[in-house]
Amino acid sequence: MTTTRRSRRIAAAAAAVCALALTATACGSSDTSTGASPGDVKSALEKGGTVKVWAWEPTLKKAAADFRKKYPKVKIELVNAGTGDKQYTALQNAASAGSGGPDVAQIEYYALGQFTIGKTVTDLAPYGASQHDKAFTKGPWTAVAKDKSVFAMPMDSGPMALFYNKRVFDKHKIAIPTTWDEYVEAARTLHKADPKLFITNDTGDAGATTSLIWQAGGRPYKTENTDVKIGFEQDAGTKKYTATWQKLLDEKLVAPITSWSDEWYKGLSDGSIATLAIGAWMPANFTTGAASAAGDWRAAPLPQWTKGSKDSAENGGSSLAVPKDAKNKELAYAFIEYATTGAGASARVAEGAFPATTADLDSAKFQETKFPYFGGQQANKIFAESARNVGTGWSYLPYQAYANSVFNDTVGKAYVTATPLAQGLAAWQQASVKYGNEQGFSVNK
Amino acid sequence: MTLLPTSVRAASPPPAPTPRSRRRLRRQSLAGWGFLGPFVAVFALVFLAPIGYALYLSVFKDKLIGGTSFVGLENYTQALTDPRFWEGVGRVGLFLAVQVPVMLGIALLVALAVDSGRLYGKAFFRISVFLPYAVPAVVASLMWGFIYGTRFGLVGNINDAFGITLPDPLSPSLVLASIGNIVTWEFVGYNMLIFYSALKVVPRSLYEAAALDGAGEWRIVTSVKLPAIRGALVIATIFSIIGSFQLFNEPSILQKLAPNAITTDFVPNLYTYSLSFSGQQHNYAATVAIVMGVITAIVAYTVQLRGMRKG
Numbered sequence: 001m002t003t004t005r006r007s008r009r010i011a012a013a014a015a016a017v018c019a020l021a022l023t024a025t026a027c028g029s030s031d032t033s034t035g036a037s038p039g040d041v042k043s044a045l046e047k048g049g050t051v052k053v054w055a056w057e058p059t060l061k062k063a064a065a066d067f068r069k070k071y072p073k074v075k076i077e078l079v080n081a082g083t084g085d086k087q088y089t090a091l092q093n094a095a096s097a098g099s100g101g102p103d104v105a106q107i108e109y110y111a112l113g114q115f116t117i118g119k120t121v122t123d124l125a126p127y128g129a130s131q132h133d134k135a136f137t138k139g140p141w142t143a144v145a146k147d148k149s150v151f152a153m154p155m156d157s158g159p160m161a162l163f164y165n166k167r168v169f170d171k172h173k174i175a176i177p178t179t180w181d182e183y184v185e186a187a188r189t190l191h192k193a194d195p196k197l198f199i200t201n202d203t204g205d206a207g208a209t210t211s212l213i214w215q216a217g218g219r220p221y222k223t224e225n226t227d228v229k230i231g232f233e234q235d236a237g238t239k240k241y242t243a244t245w246q247k248l249l250d251e252k253l254v255a256p257i258t259s260w261s262d263e264w265y266k267g268l269s270d271g272s273i274a275t276l277a278i279g280a281w282m283p284a285n286f287t288t289g290a291a292s293a294a295g296d297w298r299a300a301p302l303p304q305w306t307k308g309s310k311d312s313a314e315n316g317g318s319s320l321a322v323p324k325d326a327k328n329k330e331l332a333y334a335f336i337e338y339a340t341t342g343a344g345a346s347a348r349v350a351e352g353a354f355p356a357t358t359a360d361l362d363s364a365k366f367q368e369t370k371f372p373y374f375g376g377q378q379a380n381k382i383f384a385e386s387a388r389n390v391g392t393g394w395s396y397l398p399y400q401a402y403a404n405s406v407f408n409d410t411v412g413k414a415y416v417t418a419t420p421l422a423q424g425l426a427a428w429q430q431a432s433v434k435y436g437n438e439q440g441f442s443v444n445k
Numbered sequence: 446m447t448l449l450p451t452s453v454r455a456a457s458p459p460p461a462p463t464p465r466s467r468r469r470l471r472r473q474s475l476a477g478w479g480f481l482g483p484f485v486a487v488f489a490l491v492f493l494a495p496i497g498y499a500l501y502l503s504v505f506k507d508k509l510i511g512g513t514s515f516v517g518l519e520n521y522t523q524a525l526t527d528p529r530f531w532e533g534v535g536r537v538g539l540f541l542a543v544q545v546p547v548m549l550g551i552a553l554l555v556a557l558a559v560d561s562g563r564l565y566g567k568a569f570f571r572i573s574v575f576l577p578y579a580v581p582a583v584v585a586s587l588m589w590g591f592i593y594g595t596r597f598g599l600v601g602n603i604n605d606a607f608g609i610t611l612p613d614p615l616s617p618s619l620v621l622a623s624i625g626n627i628v629t630w631e632f633v634g635y636n637m638l639i640f641y642s643a644l645k646v647v648p649r650s651l652y653e654a655a656a657l658d659g660a661g662e663w664r665i666v667t668s669v670k671l672p673a674i675r676g677a678l679v680i681a682t683i684f685s686i687i688g689s690f691q692l693f694n695e696p697s698i699l700q701k702l703a704p705n706a707i708t709t710d711f712v713p714n715l716y717t718y719s720l721s722f723s724g725q726q727h728n729y730a731a732t733v734a735i736v737m738g739v740i741t742a743i744v745a746y747t748v749q750l751r752g753m754r755k756g
Contacts, residue, residue: 096507204705226510258704399509401723406709406723408704408709417617440509441510
């Protein structure tokens with residue numbers, strides 16, 4: 001019943017567009033099977049309605065408020081349905097039930113594959129999403145667009161940088177590492193000078209590991225429709241990563257503290273965790289989570305695997321997608337487009353979001369922003385440079401969310417036993433291959 | 446999985462009804478169903494329906510590619526040959542073999558001590574042993590997690606204060622024992638109360654008679670008190686067995702602190718949980734839950750049969 005009512009409404013909207021349209025082509029395109037066109041979006045906006053959004057990204061509040069001001073007939077219902085995995089489970093359940101889901105959902109780049117393969121998100125290209133292909137930086141756009149389809153709009157991005165505690169580095173007269181070898185050396189010096197100090201924390205984090213392999217040029221995952229290839233053993237980037245990181249683990253140079261825990265914030269505040277290689281969205285977390293260390297920290301380019309190169313990778317970042325059962329797709333897209341491009345995106349950047357749009361990244365205002373927390377450093381210049389140097393051709397598994405959930409079962413062994421990291425990754429690969437094949441993919445076949 | 450002791454006796458077949466009595470019988474049986482109806486409805490809804498639904502789920506498979514299909518017993522063969530599942534079962538088995546005797550032993554000792562009447566401040570002692578049971582398991586696990594911390598926890602403080610290095614309670618080799626310690630702390634008081642209340646109803650005259658016959662305190666315990674509370678001992682053992690197989694809260698909370706020591710398949714319940722919530726494998730999760738329920742029922746029933754046997 002709802003379907004017929006909706007299609008009738010779409011038909012009515014299309015008729016309205018036809019009546020108003022100046023060219024015949026606009027009417028022609030709205031008669032296609034997808035039944036969507038940029039024109040529909042416009043009329044949906046005039047008609048108004050409610051858009052239910054499931055997201056946890058804080059600056060969306062601002063975008064929702066601005067959007068309502070611009071289109072008073074549209075009501076944005078912003079709901080935090082849980083962060084990360086919790087939200088994906090809820091989305092998946094809503095998709096199998098065919099109802100109960102939102103009109104717009106925040107999905108991290110690494111998890112998007114699971115939804116595009118299962119066709120539980122709407123292709124936004126017919127609504128006009130493809131016209132924005134030049135507006136976004138490479139990393140985020142390749143994560144959401146495939147062939148002629150656009151499955152979500154990039155909301156923010158996380159080009160990696162090295163955050164370091166300048167006070168600790170100065171005190172022990174250690175130079176800022178520019179390569180990962182120097183990084184290991186700095187870790188040794190630091191820990192020797194004071195056994196309470198660690199270069200960083202790590203208890204096994206799938207996101208960080210895959211990002212560093214990405215930066216090292218590794219491409220362990222390849223997906224072609226349902227054919228998936230996973231290859232950590234033969235991957236050159238992975239080898240570079242394990243060789244270096246194994247040294248840090250063997251010599252116990254990384255603090256056994258889990259990220260986002262209370263201990264972690266304590267370590268960031270008192271300097272016992274001296275660096276973080278993480279996405280450029282981190283500064284906001286510094287100011288709220290480690291406020292007492294204001295002025296101690298600085299940003300620097302990510303250490304390199306080869307001296308003199310400028311390679312980078314993405315770490316985290318989210319997109320906004322429209323689930324297949326969304327009630328008002330035109331309106332949903334209108335909101336997404338507003339929040340991720342143009343003025344809406346700029347307003348969110350001003351609130352602290354890290355942009356995925358080149359216009360914002362390149363803007364003088366953004367680049368010259370001084371971070372009081374980083375002693376007035378213009379850190380965005382480093383982040384923007386990093387965003388430009390993100391390695392291309394990376395892809396996650398179409399079921400990365402599951403793979404990440406068993407990372408600590410497998411690779412975690414390398415952190416608490418004598419199991420080598422490479423062996424842990426091999427076990428992770430095995431678990432991912434098994435799950436993929438069980439789920440109907442053809443993995444490593 | 447219900448574990449009600451069902452002593453079904455084969456009823457002798459009723460005599461074949463004559464045509465006249467048959468009609469009366471039908472009317473009677475209708476009235477009987479009327480009385481039974483409300484119970485049967487509630488029983489079916491809250492006990493049978495969930496189990497039925499789990500059984501229904503367990504014969505399907507929902508794949509990311511290909512959707513849902515009927516697979517018969519495939520999930521069961523997979524579960525029975527799943528090393529991750531059996532490792533978890535082995536872990537709760539070990540837990541059961543070590544933690545339950547330790548916990549029940551302590552509980553029994555405390556109950557006997559309180560019951561002996563020679564304890565000063567009996568009421569205070571009883572309530573303080575029982576108190577941990579009133580602490581929610583989640584809170585207890587968090588609290589013990591902080592105690593176990595080698596960096597900012599009590600273990601860390603002791604290490605710093607005395608310049609020693611205690612073994613890390615949250616390391617892979619010790620974490621099961623650490624969980625056992627938490628569970629023991631939580632449930633000693635509860636079991637103590639079961640034993641103590643059973644001891645309270647033993648007639649005092651039996652003790653006097655035994656004393657008159659020249660039995661010492663220890664002899665009274667072994668020959669009078671323990672046989673008298675045998676039923677309570679069996680019940681507490683069965684509760685503990687079920688509790689061990691259902692181990693979930695403690696490992697699930699400590700997992701945040703020791704993600705590499707407590708894997709997502711650490712115990713069967715945690716495995717079921719991760720299967721359905723991070724792997725979308727609801728059907729397989731239902732299968733694992735059913736298999737685990739059957740195992741629990743078999744073990745608990747065996748213990749009950751052995752424990753209740755006279756002799």
